[in-house]
Amino acid sequence: MKPIITAKDLCLWYGSAQALDHITLDIPENSITALIGPSGCGKSTFLKTLNRMNDLVEGVKITGTVTYAGKDVFATDVNQLRKEVGMVFQKPNPFPMSIYDNVAYGPRTHGITAKKDLDQIVEQALRDAAIWDEVKDRLKKNALGLSGGQQQRLCIARALAVAPKVLLMDEPTSALDPISTSRIEELVTQLKDRYTIIMVTHNMQQAVRVSDYTAFFLLGELVEFGATESLFSQPVDRRTEDYITGRFG
Amino acid sequence: MTSKKRTAFRWTVRLLMWTATALTAALVVALVVYVMAKGVPHITWELLSTETSYLYDRKGILPNILNTIYIILAALVLVIPLGVGAAVYLTEYAKNKRLVAAIEYAAEILSGIPSIIYGLVGMLVFSEFLGLGSSLLAGALTLVIMNLPTIMRSTQESLKTVPQSYREGAFGLGAGKWRTIRTVVLPGCVDGVITGCILSVGRILGESAALLFTAGTANNLNGLFEAMTAPGSTLTVALYYYAKEEGEFEVAFAIAAILMVLSLLINLAATWVTRHFQRRKAL
Numbered sequence: 001m002k003p004i005i006t007a008k009d010l011c012l013w014y015g016s017a018q019a020l021d022h023i024t025l026d027i028p029e030n031s032i033t034a035l036i037g038p039s040g041c042g043k044s045t046f047l048k049t050l051n052r053m054n055d056l057v058e059g060v061k062i063t064g065t066v067t068y069a070g071k072d073v074f075a076t077d078v079n080q081l082r083k084e085v086g087m088v089f090q091k092p093n094p095f096p097m098s099i100y101d102n103v104a105y106g107p108r109t110h111g112i113t114a115k116k117d118l119d120q121i122v123e124q125a126l127r128d129a130a131i132w133d134e135v136k137d138r139l140k141k142n143a144l145g146l147s148g149g150q151q152q153r154l155c156i157a158r159a160l161a162v163a164p165k166v167l168l169m170d171e172p173t174s175a176l177d178p179i180s181t182s183r184i185e186e187l188v189t190q191l192k193d194r195y196t197i198i199m200v201t202h203n204m205q206q207a208v209r210v211s212d213y214t215a216f217f218l219l220g221e222l223v224e225f226g227a228t229e230s231l232f233s234q235p236v237d238r239r240t241e242d243y244i245t246g247r248f249g
Numbered sequence: 250m251t252s253k254k255r256t257a258f259r260w261t262v263r264l265l266m267w268t269a270t271a272l273t274a275a276l277v278v279a280l281v282v283y284v285m286a287k288g289v290p291h292i293t294w295e296l297l298s299t300e301t302s303y304l305y306d307r308k309g310i311l312p313n314i315l316n317t318i319y320i321i322l323a324a325l326v327l328v329i330p331l332g333v334g335a336a337v338y339l340t341e342y343a344k345n346k347r348l349v350a351a352i353e354y355a356a357e358i359l360s361g362i363p364s365i366i367y368g369l370v371g372m373l374v375f376s377e378f379l380g381l382g383s384s385l386l387a388g389a390l391t392l393v394i395m396n397l398p399t400i401m402r403s404t405q406e407s408l409k410t411v412p413q414s415y416r417e418g419a420f421g422l423g424a425g426k427w428r429t430i431r432t433v434v435l436p437g438c439v440d441g442v443i444t445g446c447i448l449s450v451g452r453i454l455g456e457s458a459a460l461l462f463t464a465g466t467a468n469n470l471n472g473l474f475e476a477m478t479a480p481g482s483t484l485t486v487a488l489y490y491y492a493k494e495e496g497e498f499e500v501a502f503a504i505a506a507i508l509m510v511l512s513l514l515i516n517l518a519a520t521w522v523t524r525h526f527q528r529r530k531a532l
Contacts, residue, residue, distance in 0.1 A: 053421065083423035093414035095433055105432070106422040155418070162422055 034211035086164035092151035106162035129157035149180025288506025332400025368462030388464030407441020440526035
């Protein structure tokens, strides 16, 4: 396996509270990696460090390195980094504009203005996010009129439209109903051929269902990382075993 | 207290409250009816469409209506970019929390200063120091300073209601800070800007003290651009002038009636805008 993102001795503090403690982890390319662990274990913080969304938080201090495709992410232009490492958030957050404009937002940001190109990108992104058939007749309608599940797939389409290499997903189904959840899971599995997906999830069944690799975080530490199948069937660390068998968390 | 005493006490309190309410309502109604009754009969087409002429013994307030519109336009054109710009800086960019708090506090105080003081300062700075003389532009600039806090604060409040998730969404797609603000944040706070504008228009409409100092009392018919450099009175100033200097109470009451209707319309517009945007946000 070839790593696309590598974290080395990554520590992060919010003010004086340490949220990540010497995380060293290689994310394999074109696969789905699930980050699991109880609330406050640092999995979301780790995810947000990968595309520097933590820059927005005040009083953050980071040591250690994160490289994406061999480049130090903290030395890369942040907008360029986020173009290549896209993100889907926990709560669907479409902009209060039309479905078309939502998907076209990213490409426009990165300088694509020709209508023909945009039309094509928007359609392709919506198809890839398995929502094209539902919205093709109302592309000009406000995106906030869609259901929660549709909004989340729209947000995935919006992220895909800038052609990222990596897609970070922060509990993308936790605000959705079971049917929408299974559609998104199906979609994520289809996307892994072309994208590397890193997904934070609270739901261990979901991690088993969709991911190839799983990382278990606890109290800011990376306890265990491995192929999902072996991590869930033969955990090496006692704490992993306790967590996945439901003894805490 | 015995139960009888308690009942008596309760009824007394209730009676006092009713009286207070009735008195307040009666005052408002009486005022409106009085002004309307004295003013409306004197609103004629001639009054609205001509300028006052001693030669033809004619009273007309068209110049004052136009001056009011000009001064509102000029003030808004200048105050919106300033106020919105300041609000965006303070809410989105400024890092120094104490400085922001200090500026917000200053804005709060600024909006509580009696308008005649703005007039005095406006006269000294714009009319005298900058040499604008008695002109609508000097008046408009004075109004800009008066209304800057209103626009700034209402935009700021509105900016704070734009969900953080919109900003995150835009940043997550690789949009820079300014692009995020321009395309996602500002469109979300249009309602605040409009509300601020409506409040400001109401305030400008009712302003007389500051304009007496800066914009003068002339009643000449001017186009927008010549009016800027010429003295001219707005409706409220004209009301003062006709009543106090000329004893023309019929014209004064006609103007009063027009101003009352306008401020009612402005209040309705403010309510409508707020509701309209709330519905859109709820979508």
